Amino acid sequence: MKTPLVLAVIALFYLLHQDWWHWPVARPLAFGFLPVGLWYHALYTIAAALLMAALVRWCWPAGLEREK
Secondary structure, three states: OHHHHHHHHHHHHHHHHOOHHHOOOOOOEEOOOEEHHHHHHHHHHHHHHHHHHHHHHHHOOHHHHOOO
């Protein structure tokens, strides 16, 4: 159950990275100066970092951390 869910979340993040809906326009501006596509990618980067932290926390193989 865990593996299909993890793969689905990763696939969703991949699809969200392809933000074709922001390509044709630079407006509206976030905070009056930041193009919406750049603002979207800033939020996406934070979310991707949180996803990677969660993947390391819950999906990292325990056998890799054993002392020899």
